[in-house]
Amino acid sequence: xxxxxxxxxxxxxxxxxxxxxxxxxxxxxxxxxxxxxxxxxxxxxxxxxxxxxxxxxxxxxxxxxxxxxxxxxxxxxxxxxxxxxxxxxxxxxxxxxxxxxxxxxxxxxxxxxxxxxxxxxxxxxxxxxxxxxxxxxxxxxxxxxxxxxxxxxxxxxxxxxxxxxxxxxxxxxxxxxxxxxxxxxxxxxxxxxxxxxxxxxxxxxxxxxxxxxxxxxxxxxxxxxxxxxxxxxxxxxxxxxxxxxxxxxxxxxxxxxxxxxxxxxxxxxxxxxxxxxxxxxxxxxxxxxxxxxxxxxxxxxxxxxxxxxxxxxxxxxxxxxxxxxxxxxxxxxxxxxxxxxxxxxxxxxxxxxxxxxxxxxxxxxxxxxxxxxxxxxxxxxxxxxxxxxxxxxxxxxxxxxxxxxxxxxxxxxxxxxxxxxxxxxxxxxxxxxxxxxxxxxxxxxxxxxxxxxxxxxxxxxxxxxxxxxxxxxxxxxxxxxxxxxxxxxxxxxxxxxxxxxx
Numbered sequence: 001x002x003x004x005x006x007x008x009x010x011x012x013x014x015x016x017x018x019x020x021x022x023x024x025x026x027x028x029x030x031x032x033x034x035x036x037x038x039x040x041x042x043x044x045x046x047x048x049x050x051x052x053x054x055x056x057x058x059x060x061x062x063x064x065x066x067x068x069x070x071x072x073x074x075x076x077x078x079x080x081x082x083x084x085x086x087x088x089x090x091x092x093x094x095x096x097x098x099x100x101x102x103x104x105x106x107x108x109x110x111x112x113x114x115x116x117x118x119x120x121x122x123x124x125x126x127x128x129x130x131x132x133x134x135x136x137x138x139x140x141x142x143x144x145x146x147x148x149x150x151x152x153x154x155x156x157x158x159x160x161x162x163x164x165x166x167x168x169x170x171x172x173x174x175x176x177x178x179x180x181x182x183x184x185x186x187x188x189x190x191x192x193x194x195x196x197x198x199x200x201x202x203x204x205x206x207x208x209x210x211x212x213x214x215x216x217x218x219x220x221x222x223x224x225x226x227x228x229x230x231x232x233x234x235x236x237x238x239x240x241x242x243x244x245x246x247x248x249x250x251x252x253x254x255x256x257x258x259x260x261x262x263x264x265x266x267x268x269x270x271x272x273x274x275x276x277x278x279x280x281x282x283x284x285x286x287x288x289x290x291x292x293x294x295x296x297x298x299x300x301x302x303x304x305x306x307x308x309x310x311x312x313x314x315x316x317x318x319x320x321x322x323x324x325x326x327x328x329x330x331x332x333x334x335x336x337x338x339x340x341x342x343x344x345x346x347x348x349x350x351x352x353x354x355x356x357x358x359x360x361x362x363x364x365x366x367x368x369x370x371x372x373x374x375x376x377x378x379x380x381x382x383x384x385x386x387x388x389x390x391x392x393x394x395x396x397x398x399x400x401x402x403x404x405x406x407x408x409x410x411x412x413x414x415x416x417x418x419x420x421x422x423x424x425x426x427x428x429x430x431x432x433x434x435x436x437x438x439x440x441x442x443x444x445x446x447x448x449x450x451x452x453x454x455x456x457x458x459x460x461x462x463x464x465x466x467x468x469x470x471x472x473x474x475x476x477x478x479x480x481x482x483x484x485x486x487x488x489x490x491x492x493x494x495x496x497x498x499x500x501x502x
Contacts, residue, residue, distance in 0.1 A: 006069045008033045008196055009054075009085070009165055014063035016049055018399070021391055023049040024060075025220040031165065034194040036187060038207040038231075041217035041240055042403070042431035047200050050217075051167050054198075055087035056080035084164030088154050088171060096143030101125040103142050104157045128156040132186050148179025152186060159195075166190065167198045172206060173429050176292045184210060202431050204236050216240055237432055249439060249464030252447070253483060256467070257282030259318065260420050260451035261303070266312035270298035271475025275312055278470055278477065280420065280451045285442055287466030288455045290495045294472040296455040297339055300422045303453075304336040305329045317419065330359065333419035337409045337426060339455075341402075345409040348398035352390050355397050356382040356412050363416070382411030387437065403434030410441065421445065423454035427461065439465060459488050473497045 007030040016024040024046045031037050039047050052058040054065075056077040065072050067083050074080045080087075094103050101122045102109075110120045125138045132152040142150060151171060158166055168187075172180045187197055187210060201207055207214060214226040216239040224239040260282055265275035276299060280286045288296045301307045303314065305323040314321055316332045323329050329336070338344040346355050357364075357375040364374035379393050386407040390400060397405060406426070413421065426442075427435040442465060446452055456462050462469055468482045471494035479494040 007031060007066075008035075008068060010064075010066040010069075011050070011054070012064045014050065014053065015061045016046075016053060016058070017061060019391065023220055024053075026062075027217065027220065027222050029215055029222075031196050031198065033164075033196055034191050035212050036191055036197045036199055036210050038199045038201065038211035038214045039217065040201070040204070040207060040214060040236060041223065042433040045217040045223075045240075045431070046220040047217055048169065051087060051169060051198070051200065054080065054085055054165075055167060056085075057087070081161050081163075084162060085167065086158035086161055086163035086165070087167045087169065088151070088158065089169060092147070092150050092154055094142040094150055094153060097141065099139045099141055100129065100136065100153055101138040103153060104128060104160050106157075108161070124160065125156070128160045129153070131159055131189075132156050133182065133189075146179070148175045148182060151175065151179070151183060155186065155190075163195070165196045165198065167200070169200045170202070170429055171199070172201065172203065180206075202429060204233050204432070207236065208232065240432055251285075251443060251465060251467075253467055254283040254446055256284045257449060260316065261453065262313075262315040262318075263303070264313045264315075266302065266314060267310040268295065268298050268302040268475070269307045269310055271295050272310050274474075274476035276477055278480075280453050282449045282451055283446050284467050285446050285452045285454065285465055287462040287469035288453065288472060289459075289462045289469050289491050290472035292457065293474075294495065295475040296472050297424055298475075299472070300336060300424050300453070300455060303329070304334055304422060306336075330416065333417075334422065335359075335413035335416060335418035335420070336422040337406070337413065337424065339424040339428065341405055341409050346397045346405055349396060351394045351396055352383065352388065352400070352408060353379040353393040355408050356393075356415070359412050360415050378412075378415045382408065382415060385414070386411040386441070401430075401434075403430040403437075406430055406434070406438070410438070414445075418450070420451045420453065423452065425456060426454055427456075427458070459491065462486070462491065463488065471495050 009031040012028040014024050014027045027046065027050065041047050053060045054074060056074040056079050059075065065074060072083055095106065104125045105121050110117045122138045129136065132155050134149060134152045134156065136145065142153065155166065171183060175183065190197065199210060208231050211231060212228055214231055214236060216223040216225065218240060226235055258281060259279050261280040264277050267275050288299065290296050298307065302309050305325045305328055308324045314323060321332050342348060353375065356379040360378050361370065364371045382388065383390065388404050388407045388411065390404065397408060427438055442452055463486050466486065468480065469486060470477050471479050471481065471491055473495055478497060481490055
């Protein structure tokens with residue numbers, strides 16, 4: 001068959017089920033040589049399952065696979081690699097204590113006379129690093145370079161396996177703007193050399209910039225396809241959620257009540273030279289904007305006692321509190337949904353029930369014993385109120401989508417009825433539909449009088465959800481903006497150290 005005209009990769013009739021869940025319902029997909037195909041859909045739509053099957057990580061129950069028209073099978077990762085398909089995981093798989101050459105050829109080291117040929121391995125590594133625009137000594141330890149460059153090493157590793165198809169799963173979720181721009185240039189360069197990319201992302205702006213074509217999944221099925229001239233935000237959202245989202249942020253500005261959180265000259269360990277002062281009142285949603293590294297996450301961690309303050313004062317509802325650890329923070333009515341939900345927000349091997357009830361176990365204990373009835377009630381309420389999609393309460397948290405994992409994190413804290421809810425990147429890595437649900441929840445909680453302080457790197461999110469916002473730059477608050485002052489220009493001026501917001 002003519003490789004120039006036939007699809008490089010074709011998938012049809014693909015089905016995959018897990019206990020209690022039908023993940024893929026006869027989906028299809030095709031990919032041309034030198035094409036960037038974006039795959040989008042809400043969490044739980046089946047994107048990651050398909051990618052794991054194509055990469056040989058999981059077997060399909062049914063389905064037909066063809067490479068340039070020839071029927072193939074993907075029984076394991078080696079099968080997929082033999083067909084030229086490589087998966088770049090969202091959580092990178094480099095060995096930090098090994099150098100770049102050792103990582104690129106790990107398990108496939110060239111040999112000479114029965115020994116590893118160090119010279120050849122380094123020579124080839126230099127060639128593949130050069131292809132992704134990475135000019136680093138090949139003996140550099142992987143752990144010593146930033147995550148953006150680690151991502152490029154992963155791509156070089158795939159190219160060293162003669163990959164013709166690169167699958168990128170949320171590749172920019174942990175990258176700075178500059179690192180993201182570098183990755184985009186690498187992707188465009190690979191496309192020009194005939195290498196195909198399947199690009200999974202919740203960031204629709206990235207999809208519009210990079211994709212030649214978009215395939216949309218919804219509920220484990222094909223929901224539609226967009227050609228390049230059809231790719232825009234509204235078309236993508238409509239196919240993903242199956243309905244129009246005429247108003248994504250339907251904020252109702254509430255009159256703030258009494259102050260819940262008051263910081264005066266609080267000194268965080270990360271930037272002790274910059275004392276911080278701010279206030280959040282009942283019924284307010286207050287944003288914290290700024291560039292990566294500005295100290296926003298560190299501020300929330302200090303308020304919650306993860307990294308105790310070095311000085312200054314913190315008041316909750318007018319009472320001075322010294323918060324040296326999260327236990328104290330919880331006891332005074334503070335809850336934190338952290339940026340990295342998998343690392344710090346959940347215990348992934350534990351069930352939905354166990355995660356949902358963790359903070360309230362001590363509160364609900366009966367004479368020091370676990371109160372199973374109370375635990376079950378907390379879980380039931382969290383699943384119902386947060387609309388958590390799970391086959392049962394005993395499902396391990398690791399097997400749920402990112403959006404549902406985030407809902408568990410929020411649900412477990414809401415069971416404690418906090419006065420102050422701290423949200424660090426509350427919608428990172430989740431789909432547009434789940435974002436909408438979290439925004440509605442934030443609005444509902446604020447309407448009930450809860451104080452919310454949230455950090456977000458998404459400009460639209462701050463502009464859409466905040467009653468007002470503090471902007472941080474290099475560890476200090478560079479300005480405060482009321483809702484009528486909020487604009488992209490004003491935020492960026494303050495975020496880059498220009499103290500003139502307008």
